[in-house]
Amino acid sequence: EIVLTQSPATLSLSPGERAALSCRASQSVRNLAWYQQKSGQAPRLLMYDTSHRATGIPDRFSGSGSGTDFSLTISSLEPEDCAVYYCQQRSNWPPTFGQGTRLEIK
Amino acid sequence: QVQLQESGPGLVKPSGTLSLTCAVSGVSFSTDNWWTWVRQPPGKGLEWIAEIYNNGDTNYKSSLKSRVTISADRSRNQFSLKLTSVTAADTAVYYCTGGQSGTYHHDYWGQGIPVTVSS
Numbered sequence: 120e121i122v123l124t125q126s127p128a129t130l131s132l133s134p135g136e137r138a139a140l141s142c143r144a145s146q147s148v149r150n151l152a153w154y155q156q157k158s159g160q161a162p163r164l165l166m167y168d169t170s171h172r173a174t175g176i177p178d179r180f181s182g183s184g185s186g187t188d189f190s191l192t193i194s195s196l197e198p199e200d201c202a203v204y205y206c207q208q209r210s211n212w213p214p215t216f217g218q219g220t221r222l223e224i225k
Numbered sequence: 226q227v228q229l230q231e232s233g234p235g236l237v238k239p240s241g242t243l244s245l246t247c248a249v250s251g252v253s254f255s256t257d258n259w260w261t262w263v264r265q266p267p268g269k270g271l272e273w274i275a276e277i278y279n280n281g282d283t284n285y286k287s288s289l290k291s292r293v294t295i296s297a298d299r300s301r302n303q304f305s306l307k308l309t310s311v312t313a314a315d316t317a318v319y320y321c322t323g324g325q326s327g328t329y330h331h332d333y334w335g336q337g338i339p340v341t342v343s344s
Contacts, residue, residue: 149329152329154331161320161336161337162271162331162334163334164331167328167330205271207271207331208329209329213273214273219270
């Protein structure tokens with residue numbers, strides 16, 4: 120089973136700052152997805168196939184990476200970006216999720 | 226717009242069976258999609274449990290395989306989860322999700338249904 124390790128566990132930044140979230144896979148994966156989960160809500164797809172934004176996702180969100188190292192960048196934080204972010208892979212069996220990065224907006 | 230809605234009991238007794246259903250609307254269940262159940266224990270991360278394809282093929286998380294069954298009722302545009310011999314460790318919010326065939330991401334999510342295992 121591929122283990123996805125996300126870092127940092129918690130990130131606390133101010134509006135307008137840039138956030139960089141990391142997802143490292145224990146083995147190479149073909150592509151990665153990112154989800155945003157706000158408090159009390161279901162996860163929402165943010166990015167798919169590593170770098171493609173899902174429908175309705177603002178362009179301040181971007182994804183990159185390959186092999187075992189992937190990242191999600193939020194270029195200029197908004198208060199509504201406060202959430203837990205999960206990476207996920209499904210190109211290797213079984214599908215797995217990272218443990219999440221909590222993003223706090225000061 | 227694709228919508229998923231979970232339903233089922235919110236409380237299950239230890240050693241009992243957890244049964245949930247996910248109603249799918251906005252897309253025909255027979256189109257080329259895959260459908261899954263994902264759960265989230267209180268304060269923890271997401272765990273994939275099982276999935277079913279439109280041809281009926283299924284896959285299960287290895288550690289749960291002996292206790293879990295996923296099935297589909299195409300006439301009702303819904304799919305279901307059964308988890309037997311539950312313990313407190315099965316307490317979680319259960320989400321039904323789906324994605325398009327050939328893709329690797331969960332496009333669609335239900336709102337989630339909290340299930341507690343307790344006597």
